[in-house]
Amino acid sequence: MASAAARSGLRSLAARAKATAAPAARRRMSSSAHDDAHETAKWEKITYAGIVTCTLLAAYNLSKGHPHFDEPPAYPYLHIRNKEFPWGPDGLFENKHH
């Protein structure tokens, strides 16, 4: 008799758990859509922060001007030419006019 009562108690507990689990699961789904909206706004802000940082860094960096280098001595391992390219003696991006 006692075990039957316990069993029915357990069963009703399980039923209640199931009943509460279902809306909980549904709530989680709707909140995950909410999470995505929240995450969208968060990453939008992070992107803007990145753009502002990069812009400031670019303004500072480019205002410094660019460096000039002296021609190094003609060491044998510099400006290596083994044979001509089909378009001429120099590589396509190798002409330096500084």
Added chain:
Amino acid sequence: MIESQRHSYHLVDPSPWPISGSLGALATTVGGVMYMHSFQGGATLLSLGLIFLLYTMFVWWRDVLRESTLEGHHTKAVQLGPRYGSILFIVSEVMFLFAFFWASSHSSLAPTVEIGGIWPPKGIGVLDPWEIPLLNTPILPSSGAAVTWAHHAILAGKEKRAVYALVATVLLALVSTGFQGMEYYQAPSTISDSIYGSTFFLATGFHGFHVIIGTLFLIVCGIRQYLGHLTKKHHVGFEAAAWYWHFVDVVRLFPFVSIYWWGGI
């Protein structure tokens, strides 16, 4: 999907693109070798091969988009294919770039007598890592943040925001490529200047090439998002582009630390 089909797999129709892509690759390789050895007609064969390859890529991917977006053949089971494929492709790309960093480290950790026994080699002018290289390093992760913004916007069903986010992603990518071009233009050395030039331009150049490929991939995703191809539940192409983009922006940190900074001071 066809009503009578009792399985979730996509049995593809016969297609001419595998053989046309193979012929394009053959013509590109043979034409490229002929051109570099100054054979007559080499440039023509190379150009034809490249046009053939680019045409094949366009029509093949067009067919895949029709099969997935318009005909609904890409079920959950079918989507696993491109997912595994993208991941394996990125893993192979990691190995590819790893080889260049290996070459750079191999040459710089114990510089040979022929280059003066020092790194950078004697006479080589190097870029200041704290100028353009430093400036270019946070641009790609910012672009990575923008693609994450786009991803959440797609999941949240904010279609217009996702397009804006992809435009921001692509613009940051183009700015990064522009600065890379400026850096190369100002660089005191070229790829033919010793082992330093070879390893520097091979590693940074191939990274830059990957940035360009990723940018094209993201542009295609942006157009598809604008056209409403991507849904909350099905956007495998976008996911692959985002994975690839994160690979490219994380990999940028390695040349900055090991080649520009450690290898340039």
